[in-house]
Amino acid sequence: MGLVVQKYGGSSVADAEGIKRVARRIVDTKKAGHEVVVVVSAMGDTTDELIDLAEQVSPFPAGRELDMLLTSGERISMALLAMAIKTLGHEAQSFTGSQAGVITDSVHNKARIIDVTPGRIRAALDHGNIAIVAGFQGVSQDSKDITTLGRGGSDTTAVALAAALEAEVCEIYTDVDGVFTADPRVVKKARKIDWIAFDDMLELASSGSKVLLARCVEYARRYDMPIHVRSSFSGLTGTWVSNKQLTKPEGGESDMEQAIISGVAHDTSEAKVTVVGVPDKPGEAARIFRAVADAEINIDMVVQNVSAASTGLTDISFTAPKNEGRKAIEALERVQEGIGFESLRYDDQIGKISLVGAGMRSHPGVTATFFEALSASGVNIELISTSEIRISVVTRAEDVTAAVQAVHSAFGLDSENDEAVVYGGTGR
Amino acid sequence: MGLVVQKYGGSSVADAEGIKRVARRIVDTKKAGHEVVVVVSAMGDTTDELIDLAEQVSPFPAGRELDMLLTSGERISMALLAMAIKTLGHEAQSFTGSQAGVITDSVHNKARIIDVTPGRIRAALDHGNIAIVAGFQGVSQDSKDITTLGRGGSDTTAVALAAALEAEVCEIYTDVDGVFTADPRVVKKARKIDWIAFDDMLELASSGSKVLLARCVEYARRYDMPIHVRSSFSGLTGTWVSNKQLTKPEGGESDMEQAIISGVAHDTSEAKVTVVGVPDKPGEAARIFRAVADAEINIDMVVQNVSAASTGLTDISFTAPKNEGRKAIEALERVQEGIGFESLRYDDQIGKISLVGAGMRSHPGVTATFFEALSASGVNIELISTSEIRISVVTRAEDVTAAVQAVHSAFGLDSENDEAVVYGGTGR
Incomplete structure (x- = not known):
């Protein structure tokens, strides 16, 4: 029985009842003989409410202060969870990202983890305690300021701690039963996937599947840390994400066979930008995407077709998040004269x-x-x-x-x- | 123009409007040429709401976890306040108790400050920044755990930081205009006191005046740190608390004369316990108050009259907070046989x-x-x-x-x- 890292999202700890239910599940895992480290997100809509407060006092909240503000959310949920576990007769201690040794760079609001030094967590486990850790947050190596990891940060905290502590598995608890072959809200007949390879999960995540974010899967792949995505409500076996298939297919033999197709993902959060009439000569695409990158826009698909022989001009299209579309257009308008393309087209109905x-x-x-x-x-x-x-x-x-x-x-x-x-x- | 420490209570930062109003006052102080350190409490009823949540998940919340939970309250208010100040064009950084160097003992929920090492605050001031510090919290010297200072903790944080930073004055902002000669809700003709000595303020605080708590006044007296108690709403001069009178009496000459009477305080939060028929011999009172002290009850007045010559028995009365009355009675009942007193009387209508x-x-x-x-x-x-x-x-x-x-x-x-x-x- 090894060490298990469990991560519970905001919907699992949305209220006192949810916290007590999660506490029982954690204690069950402990009773089964595991060492348990729990990573927890802020309760329900807490983070959104705090962002709303920030916007009431400041049109552009400073990054350092926004991180200080938002990290109070996990502090509340983790302390309550530790209390609830103690009420069930087990010892638990909560730790901030900083106390847990989650060391990051200094990019506020979307810091990246650069080291994990979980000495206090290891000590708590050695004393027989359950360790509760705040997800989504860390401390910057240079300035010792509080940072947050941005979107999907709590999943990444869980995987990073699991890797640093050499856990057996990182369990990501959510409000669905696992990863499905398609979004069950769109495809009624979508099936739960029992096992999926890191690479396939990465592609699904990048293509719009919201259960796991690509960043967390990348981290798990790098450290070969198996992830078990499962429901905090049902208690059923969910989806294993790993390099090799660890579980028997449900109702089948462990013959290591696998269906070639993992699933269908969709995404309607992006817009399409087309740069029309780009001179077809070396370096033009580079100048276009340098302009976009300098505006810190994450682009997704990039498509360029062969140029029409008659004009020597080509069109370049790319997709990017809708909420960054305006920024992309502005960035490209600033370089239009220098590059000499004809026009820009913007389409967010894709x-x-x-x-x-x-x-x-x-x-x-x-x-x-x-x-x-x-x-x-x-x-x-x-x-x-x-x-x-x-x-x-x-x-x-x-x-x-x-x-x-x-x-x-x-x-x-x-x-x-x-x-x-x-x-x-x-x-x- | 020296360094000023300002402390704002929860009612001053109860909502976004309050935070913006406080931010303007802080910026005004900075513009007047002062270095400014601000200590802030949690917004409005945040602390009570968090305690309520804790009680929903656990009948007896663990002290360490309760501290972790409650300290999220100041984290929210201080980050919002720093944002609001930046919006006014001034640089501000928020600091947790731990980051501000507030070192305490390990008694969770009512820790005592044992050292203040405000290196990061000094550095922020040296960079021309306004420093915002979370009141009410610190970090324990031994275990590096988050602690809270208990009742009146934010005032004490402010005075302690002011002393460590050798501030000119510690301004305590509240929702009244200062310290009055009596509670203005009871005595309509109560007057604001312009200046009061530490000793007199200590007695008023111990006797029921709620504007400042005795603990914070004791700290200020020890370090000879002048306190200016004033309203965050009116902006008027409030009450100076110091060893020597710093301000001219309003409308009068600075003749260093002072009215001998500082004020009238009252308190209806206590109950009276009478131990009836105590044998009048050496050591009996000590045994009674040892029993009460072991139950961790804070007693206030103690009165023993001469014993009746005919019986050799005496009565001992003391007052203590009503919410500790039951504990006091139970503690005394356990020693009744050993001491041999006759009976106990309890009266909370005093x-x-x-x-x-x-x-x-x-x-x-x-x-x-x-x-x-x-x-x-x-x-x-x-x-x-x-x-x-x-x-x-x-x-x-x-x-x-x-x-x-x-x-x-x-x-x-x-x-x-x-x-x-x-x-x-x-x-x-």
């Missing part, structure tokens, strides 16, 4: 559908089936981008639901059909 | 009225006037206790208002009468 699975590129049939499914449901494709284990297309936003359902069915992922579509001889 | 002023004992007329005033208003006296600068009596709770008003008038403290009563030749 959606992205991605199919993720291992070995996709070596099985041409996957791509064909994907496009056929979209075509049969009348969905027009605007952009296409592929990686070794992913195909993504951009469509009209209103077509996303139909597109996801069509692709999910075409690849045999619907739950009443246990046969996953197999390409080549590697699957069953 | 009130205490105290007259505070310098040199009282050397002016017998003070005591006489005090008792005459009570008698004339029909108030019966149950216990009497005196010190060098204070006379206190216990009466029925329902007589307190009349008693305070009668004494206040008798000593010429009413505001339409500018002549304070003078005994001997030291006052005017």
